Amino acid sequence: MPELGRAALVAALGLILYAALVGGYAAFRGRRRLLDSATNALFAAFAATGVASLVLLAALAGRDFSFEYVARSTSQELPTGYTLAAFWSGQEGSLLLWLLVLTGFASVAVALNRRLVREVLPWTVPIVAGVAVFFAFLLVVIASPFDTQAAPADGAGMNPSLQNPYMIAHPPMLYLGYVGLTIPFVFAMAALASRRIDERWIVATRRWTLAAWTFLGFGVLLGAKWAYEEVGWGGWYAWDPVENAALMPWLVATAFLHSVMVQEKKDMLRVWNVILVAGTFALSLFGTFLTRSGVISSIHSFTQSSIGPFFLGFIAVVAAFSIVLILSRLSLLRSRTRLESLVSREAAFLYNNLFLVALALTILWGVVFPLVSEAVRGVAVSVGAPYYDFFAIVFGLPLVLLMGIGPVVAWRRASLRSVGAQLTGPAVVALVVGVALLVAGAGSSPAGLVGYTFAAFVLTTIVLEFVRGTRARKAIGTGGWWPAFAGLVGRNRRRYGGYVVHAAIVILLVGAIGIGGFSTTQKARLAPGESMDVGDYRLLYTGAQEQRGANAQEVRAQLDVYRGDERIGTTEAGKNRYLAEEQTSNEVGIRTDWLRGEDLFVIADRFYGDGSVELKVIVNPLVNLIWLAGLVFVLGAVVAMWPDAREQRRLAARFAGEGAVARA
Amino acid sequence: MEIAALVLGALLTVLCVAYVARPLLRPARSREDALATPSPDAQARLRRLEERDRALAALKELEFDHRTGKISDEDYAALVGPLRREAGEALRALEHEERPEREREEADVSG
Known part of the structure; x- marks a missing residue:
């Protein structure tokens, strides 16, 4: 149904143009009914974009290669998950996703703040529609996902690099x-x-x-x-x-x-x-x-x-x-307040x-x-990386x-003596950590050592913030430690959610320094039965195996992994030859040690006719802290953005005079 | 298939046009059609309310940080006075503004 998709996109463009022009006129002249009409056009544009998106999804799910976009991005053998993900793997689909999300977000934001938009910020609708016009124009005129052709027997498939759950x-x-x-x-x-x-x-x-x-x-x-x-x-x-x-x-x-x-x-x-x-x-x-x-x-x-x-x-x-x-x-924007200190x-x-x-x-x-x-x-x-690394250190630390x-540090002004007193404990902890790491041999990466010392400093201040706050709340009679802690975070979500996000950044820093400053790499060509040592690990190559995957021919080097004399498991690394796409990809082997947070990372660079394989093996210490940091980051952000009923009531009271309350 | 697509496309267009036109089908009374424009007094009052809330929130935070030991007695003493003064001024300005309004309302009730 490419015609329906095209019609829906043209309708979306028309509606958004209407919202921009009529909404702009309504905001300029102060016309309520016209502004309501423009707002409805924005909502309708979201619906029309939704219809266009459903048409594209249906074409992908049905592998309808008469759509040029579908034929270019998928193939008969491509697994269903990746076939549907082809929606955003190509340019036209990703532009459609932009427009869908934009009109959706704009509709929700305007609907949640309808009185505010109507009575205080009437330019909201024409401005967001102005942005959306650009994407709708591109989709209708320059890069339509609904161009058709005589359907080929099979599609070109998806770039192998994109065939990954992430x-x-x-x-x-x-x-x-x-x-x-x-x-x-x-x-x-x-x-x-x-x-x-x-x-x-x-x-x-x-x-x-x-x-x-x-x-x-x-x-x-x-x-x-x-x-x-x-x-x-x-x-x-x-x-x-x-x-x-x-x-x-x-x-x-x-x-x-x-x-x-x-x-x-x-x-x-x-x-x-x-x-x-x-x-x-x-x-x-x-x-x-x-x-x-x-x-x-x-x-x-x-x-x-x-x-x-x-x-x-x-x-x-x-x-x-x-x-x-x-x-x-x-x-209007000029502030009347100045920086005091x-x-x-x-x-x-x-x-x-x-x-x-x-x-x-x-x-x-x-x-x-x-x-x-x-x-x-x-x-x-x-x-190159040295340029970015330099500035990441100069500004990041x-x-x-x-x-x-x-x-x-207090708002308005604080005495240096007071700030110094607060920071003495964390500074001592940081110093002890730094010296301990130096003794343990972490001096091989000076920037890493400084980074870890700073990380210890920040983590200590964060922990102290939580401890002091909880203790103070407990002291004013909020019950036990847990109610005091919950009350502390619940009453100051932005502040303590923010501290959790800070902790996530520090965790990420520790992981990034681990992989960037302290990883170990070895390369070797191994015949079956031969082994190589990397860090604490020994890898024994037992041979290569070939098999047919869902849409690729797969070859894998089989490796037994030892730490000392103990066999701790296996891993495999190799290559996939994608048939429809006619491309080859590297498929690395990653063995994670959750206790140490490190990865044994194996790349099979080349397979030889005599059964041997060229391997590159890396031990990445603490790399898994980077992924853990992602989860902690989301947790902190959710705490910070969780609605606060007391704050809503306070804001409602403040804006009650004008009627239009902002929905935070 | 093509006809079904055309029919669905036409239906979508008609629905969208009807939805967009709906506010315009309301009878046009000029007073109701005008977007609200706030008076300078209302804007000034909102500014004072923001100042009041800002001062009260700052006081609350200062008290809490002092209780946790994060702010020394010396810093607390230097900061709390100006903050209380600001909060007091904002509250007095709002009260001053509300008094004639309240007196007018009371006069209306008694009269």
């Missing part, structure tokens, strides 16, 4: 993040356009921002897990441009999540906050552009296409619109913002420099330190 979850998670960051941008711009820069746009988008930021962060980690298992070089993050594309908006959104607290508590940084929101959204678009345009070479980019100039044009429009709007409202919580947030934005801009420069160099000088250059210092 690739089913990773792209939608990233899109939920990228698109979710549209909502705070839209509400912020609507607040400026409507000249209503009180706190309501922040309250209305607080959870959207947190949720989108969580999706994006978790999506980056899922991508890292995919790269670790599928790309098979033994690392987890390679500063690849597409990986960086998701990291940059996440870093700027992290800065915003901190600086918006300064606005809420001190009524400062209003201009800075709208700049961060606009910057985050522009970087989200830039991330999609990098992934989808094919202008850069990346292990995550599977598309060469002509939509690049459109994306660049749209990013320029978004930037120009934001700059003009912010400049025209500068007098350089030793204060707000100052700590400001330092944190400077480091986060500096890191994001440094990464941005690393990503665009090859493009600029090629365009200006005609010379293709690449920016102070950020880690600030995670420990910031929470113990």
Whole structure:
């Protein structure tokens, strides 16, 4: 039914155009009925996009190769899970997903805040529709997933690298993040356009921002897990441009999540906050552009296409619109409060913002420099890991330190003596850990040693925060330790959820230093019956096995794994030859020791005719802490964004006079 | 198949148009059709409410951090005074604003 899909997309484009133009007129002239009509058009556009998505899903499920998109992305033998995931594996499908999520998120955000949108922020609907017009236009005019052809007997199949369970979850998670960051941008711009820069746009988008930021962060980690298992070089993050594309908006959104607290508590940084929101959204678009345009070479980019100039044009429009709007409202945005002291919580947030934005801009420069160099000088250059590693250390380590210092500094101003007294305990613990690690031989990586010392410092301050808070609540008679702890977290969800997220970052740091600074690698060519030693492990190659998989011919080197003289298990590594796709992929063997948190990582580089195999074996210490950090990160984010009934009541009372309450 | 798609497409379009047009089918009374624009007084009141909430939240946080031992007695003494003053000023401004309103309401009831 490609005709239905096409019709639904054309209807969606028409509805979104209507919402943008009529909604804009209604907001400008103050017409309620027209604004309601434009809002309905936005909801209807979501329904129409949903119909188009169902048509594409049905075509994928039925392997209808008369759809060019289906024939290009799937094959008869491709397992069903990957066949359905082909929805977002190609350009047209992923653009459709963008539009579906955008119209869906926008509809929910507007429906939840209908009175606020109607009475306070009428520009919300036309601005979000303006963003959606771009994607609907691309889908209708440039990159339709509903182009048809005479159906071939079989499809071309899916890129083997994409045939991994993490690739089913990773792209939608990233899109939920990228698109979710549209909502705070839209509400912020609507607040400026409507000249209503009180706190309501922040309250209305607080959870959207947190949720989108969580999706994006978790999506980056899922991508890292995919790269670790599928790309098979033994690392987890390679500063690849597409990986960086998701990291940059996440870093700027992290800065915003901190600086918006300064606005809420001190009524400062209003201009800075709208700049961060606009910057985050522009970087989200830039991330999609990098992934989808094919202008850069990346292990995550599977598309060469002509939509690049459109994306660049749209990013320029978004930037120009934001700059003009912010400049025209500068007098409204100017804060009346000033920074009272350089030793204060707000100052700590400001330092944190400077480091986060500096890191994001440094990464941005690393990503665009090859493009600029090629365009200006005609010379293709690449920016390698040493550049990024250097700046990650220069800006990252102070950020880690600030995670420990910031929470113990009072708002407004604090005496150095008081701050020093709070930090003495954690500093002593950090020093002891550092010396112990040095004695244990961790001095081989000085940056790693400093990182671990800082990690110990931050973890100690976090634990102390929980202990002191629980003790104080218990002292005011809230019952036992557990009720006191639950009450502490329940009454201060953002603060303590934030500390859990900080703990996740520290756990990730410990894992990243483990794999980056202390891994061991060995290479060897083994004949059946021969063995090799790596770290504490010995691997005995027992031979190669071939078998037919679901859609590939598989060959695996069989290995017995010993620690000392004890046989602790087996592992296998090899290659898959995909038949429809006519491509070969590396299938690594990973044996996890959960107690140590380390992986034995085996790559079978080459199989020889005489039965021997060339192996690369890596011991990655503490790498599993990186994945654990992902779970802790989500836990902390959920705690921070969990609704607080008391806060809702307080906000309802505050805004009762005007009727329009922001739904946080 | 093509006809079914066309019929479904047409149905989708009709439903969307009807849904979008629904608010416009309401009778147009100019007062009801105008979007609310807040008076400068209402905006000023909202600003004062935000100031009150900000000051009270800061006081509450300061008290808690002092109780946990995170803020020294010396820092607490320096910070609590200005914060109480700010909260008091915000509350007094709101009370001052509400008093004539309340007096007017009471006069209406007694009259």
